[in-house]
Amino acid sequence: MEIELLRSYCLSLPAVTEDIKWGNDLVFSVGSRMFCVTSLDQPLKCSFKVKDDEFEELCATGNFSPAPYMARAKWVLVSNAGVMHNEEWKSRVKQSYELVKNKLTKKERTSLGIN
Template sequence: MTRGEFDIYCGALPKATHVIQWGNASVWKVGGKIFAICSGWGGANGDRISFKCSDLSYAMLIQEPGIIPAPYLARAKWVMIEQAGALTGDEIRAYIASAHKLIAATLTRKVRAELGLSV
């Protein structure tokens, strides 16, 4: 998945907002909380995608080649796709949609209501 595809997909999720942070990272949030990041920290390896996941998905994904615990975010069950092809585009989209739902579920009822999100 390219950074452009990543941004288009994340932008289509309900109430998702986008900022560029930490140099040139494409950071996607819902209710002000981050659910996915695409960073250029990969250098020659290209962009790297990171996202929040469930405890079970985290345990499974970090066993896969090309996927590591996300630096600085692993304690919160985030992974980073370190190598292109570690997951298919469809798999990445499914995990990002799940990340969006996981983060939206942590928002207060008031914030979810203000955003029109039902979780």
């Protein structure tokens, strides 16, 4: 997955915003909550939220590691973009988006025009 493909996919999801945080990280959010963070430096490194019951299993594969500062919230870090094909990237990012979106209050989701 290249950063431009990742960026295009994230921005195609409803009510997503992007900004730069911590100097050189591209952050995608729904409402005020992050669901995907990637470094603007090469090689691509990307963090996103996973289901609680998947976290330990994914980290045990060696392809994912606990994301710095966010592991307690079940975020993983992918340091080698080649470990997943583009469709799996899309699936994982979409899942992260849904997990984060579902934590928004009903009022927040309504104001964003999402369910």
